[in-house]
Amino acid sequence: MTLTEAEMPPRPGLPAAPAQEGRAAASPIRAALKVFVQNRLAVLGLVLVVLIVLFCFVGPLVYHTDQVHTNLDQVTLPPGAGHPVGTDSVGYDELGRLMAGGQTSLEVGLAAALIATLFGSVYGAIAGYVGGVVDGLMMRVTDILLSIPTLFFLLLMATIFRPSKPVLIIVIAVVSWLIPARLIRGETLTLKIREYVQAARGMGAGGPYNLFQHVLPNAIGTIAVNVTFQIADAILAVAAMSYLGLGVPPPAADWGGMLSDGVNYSYSGYWWLIYPPGLAIVLTVVAFNFIGDAVRDSFESRLRTVRG
Amino acid sequence: MSKFIVRRLWQSVLVVLGVTIVVFVFTRLLPGGPARAILGPRATPAAIAAFDHANGYDRPLVAQYVVWLGHLATGNLGYSYKLNQSVAALIADRLPKTVLLVGIANLIALVVAVPLGLAQAVRRNRLTDYAVTGVAFVFYSMPLFWLSILLVIVFSIDLGALPPQAPQGDFLDVLTHPSGLVLPVLTLTLVTVALFTRYTRSSAIEALTQDYVRTARAKGASTNLVVVHHVLRNSLLPIITMIGLTIPVVVSGALVVESVFNFPGMGLLFWSAAQTQDYPILLGTTVVVGVATALGSLLADLLYAVVDPRIRSAR
Numbered sequence: 233m234t235l236t237e238a239e240m241p242p243r244p245g246l247p248a249a250p251a252q253e254g255r256a257a258a259s260p261i262r263a264a265l266k267v268f269v270q271n272r273l274a275v276l277g278l279v280l281v282v283l284i285v286l287f288c289f290v291g292p293l294v295y296h297t298d299q300v301h302t303n304l305d306q307v308t309l310p311p312g313a314g315h316p317v318g319t320d321s322v323g324y325d326e327l328g329r330l331m332a333g334g335q336t337s338l339e340v341g342l343a344a345a346l347i348a349t350l351f352g353s354v355y356g357a358i359a360g361y362v363g364g365v366v367d368g369l370m371m372r373v374t375d376i377l378l379s380i381p382t383l384f385f386l387l388l389m390a391t392i393f394r395p396s397k398p399v400l401i402i403v404i405a406v407v408s409w410l411i412p413a414r415l416i417r418g419e420t421l422t423l424k425i426r427e428y429v430q431a432a433r434g435m436g437a438g439g440p441y442n443l444f445q446h447v448l449p450n451a452i453g454t455i456a457v458n459v460t461f462q463i464a465d466a467i468l469a470v471a472a473m474s475y476l477g478l479g480v481p482p483p484a485a486d487w488g489g490m491l492s493d494g495v496n497y498s499y500s501g502y503w504w505l506i507y508p509p510g511l512a513i514v515l516t517v518v519a520f521n522f523i524g525d526a527v528r529d530s531f532e533s534r535l536r537t538v539r540g
Numbered sequence: 541m542s543k544f545i546v547r548r549l550w551q552s553v554l555v556v557l558g559v560t561i562v563v564f565v566f567t568r569l570l571p572g573g574p575a576r577a578i579l580g581p582r583a584t585p586a587a588i589a590a591f592d593h594a595n596g597y598d599r600p601l602v603a604q605y606v607v608w609l610g611h612l613a614t615g616n617l618g619y620s621y622k623l624n625q626s627v628a629a630l631i632a633d634r635l636p637k638t639v640l641l642v643g644i645a646n647l648i649a650l651v652v653a654v655p656l657g658l659a660q661a662v663r664r665n666r667l668t669d670y671a672v673t674g675v676a677f678v679f680y681s682m683p684l685f686w687l688s689i690l691l692v693i694v695f696s697i698d699l700g701a702l703p704p705q706a707p708q709g710d711f712l713d714v715l716t717h718p719s720g721l722v723l724p725v726l727t728l729t730l731v732t733v734a735l736f737t738r739y740t741r742s743s744a745i746e747a748l749t750q751d752y753v754r755t756a757r758a759k760g761a762s763t764n765l766v767v768v769h770h771v772l773r774n775s776l777l778p779i780i781t782m783i784g785l786t787i788p789v790v791v792s793g794a795l796v797v798e799s800v801f802n803f804p805g806m807g808l809l810f811w812s813a814a815q816t817q818d819y820p821i822l823l824g825t826t827v828v829v830g831v832a833t834a835l836g837s838l839l840a841d842l843l844y845a846v847v848d849p850r851i852r853s854a855r
Binding site: 372375376377378379380382383384388389390391472475476477488491492495498499506510517521522 | 551554555556559677681682683684686689690791795799817822833
């Protein structure tokens with residue numbers, strides 16, 4: 233690696249210049265928002281998510297298609313008049329199917345991520361706050377479950393429960409809460425020795441009060457970052473499940489199922505069945521990852537301005 | 541040091557036991573139970589009762605678990621009625637292939653991702669950084685089976701350069717037909733590189749802000765020397781942990797890649813077993829994979845303690 237002197241980052245190690253001191257400190261949320269908006273990738277991600285949500289949920293109100301009855305006269309038609317993105321292997325209009333499939337992928341991803349993060353955060357906060365043997369036991373449980381690779385876990389559960397939208401949500405949430413639990417536990421360990429928590433405790437505040445009033449609200453940055461990354465991962469998990477044959481049953485659709493149906497035709501050159509659903513997944517997941525990265529940056533710089 | 545190792549070993553024993561309990565409970569939750577899965581939906585209640593009795597499935601769950609654990613300890617992982625083979629023999633055939641696949645992919649990913657992540661950290665918020673971040677995000681965000689198929693379309697269908705299916709024979713057959721390994725390894729490597737560059741970048745950025753970097757530069761050390769000698773060495777520590785942490789992710793990835801390329805490894809074995817509800821195989825593979833993962837992260841932690849004296853003294 234050849235790097236010239238000028239290519240080194242300027243003075244590493246010096247704290248970043250405290251931006252907008254007085255005002256930013258007065259409203260940390262506003263400061264975080266400001267950093268977020270300044271991050272171009274974050275804005276791009278947000279715009280993408282809004283567009284995708286509009287496409288999936290408002291689109292079908294404008295663009296009417298039959299996504300329940302198959303039409304075997306019109307299978308695998310290439311894009312053209314009447315079907316802007318063609319039709320799939322049983323005659324559904326591909327564009328309408330993308331909207332319907334997106335609804336499933338987004339709903340399952342969002343719900344699973346929210347449930348997982350909520351449960352994981354509370355679990356981790358309790359473990360970290362109580363400490364001792366309880367902490368050790370609770371964390372061993374997450375270690376055990378983390379040792380079983382996600383897809384193995386998902387497949388095991390999917391052999392027990394017949395796939396449907398609520399089942400997918402629960403199953404994905406069950407494998408996803410472990411990471412937030414670990415993260416929030418770590419955060420709680422540093423938060424619980426802060427003065428304000430100690431003070432509240434000294435004034436007689438009970439554990440649950442302290443947890444929900446002081447510890448969890450102050451871990452909101454970590455929680456928010458985690459939710460966005462979890463959504464991205466959950467959408468990918470839904471797709472993988474569908475590919476492995478454990479997605480929502482027809483006539484319901486999801487992007488992963490459409491994609492895995494499409495790739496059966498990779499030798500036939502039906503590109504309109506292979507690229508649109510794949511791109512939809514990649515765009516959505518990338519968008520949520522961009523947002524997650526930016527939320528992390530904005531909360532970190534919030535801490536910088538508050539402390540500095 | 542020894543106290544840390546003992547403590548960590550004890551934790552691993554608990555985790556491994558926990559994995560066996562979870563897997564055992566899972567297979568007992570399967571609809572219909574093992575008798576139904578093996579004898580089929582038309583089996584009479586009498587036949588099921590006889591089967592349960594013969595196999596000990598009518599005994600208390602705890603007793604069944606202890607017996608099963610005893611079998612595990614002696615390497616008896618059960619018998620697959622559907623494939624008419626012992627699970628241990630199946631796994632002995634499949635495991636080395638998955639280790640080969642995951643191992644090569646991990647190795648290449650490390651060699652590619654560490655320099656990339658370092659370069660990103662050094663040129664933070666510049667074109668190189670943004671470009672690598674963008675590409676890494678795209679690969680990370682692709683459904684793995686889609687990425688596999690796209691590579692098949694390009695390299696097998698359009699160019700006709702590489703076979704779209706992995707070699708089907710034994711371990712030696714896989715080794716002697718490396719062309720069939722290229723696409724599965726490539727798919728897994730691309731995703732792993734995406735994962736590793738993110739970790740390396742952030743750990744190198746942190747190392748760059750440390751006092752010793754400033755001191756070295758103040759003493760007149762060149763940029764290359766600082767990066768290779770101080771930043772690389774210090775950011776290698778979190779990378780050890782990263783490899784331990786990503787084992788389950790990469791193994792999950794291997795499951796998808798194996799099913800796309802029909803690569804006869806553990807993942808494919810597990811997937812086909814899940815579809816035919818072949819319990820003994822589901823149990824056996826999950827236990828082996830879970831234990832391997834737990835041991836992998838144990839190894840990573842111990843290695844970390846060996847390399848970093850701060851960990852030893854801190855505990």
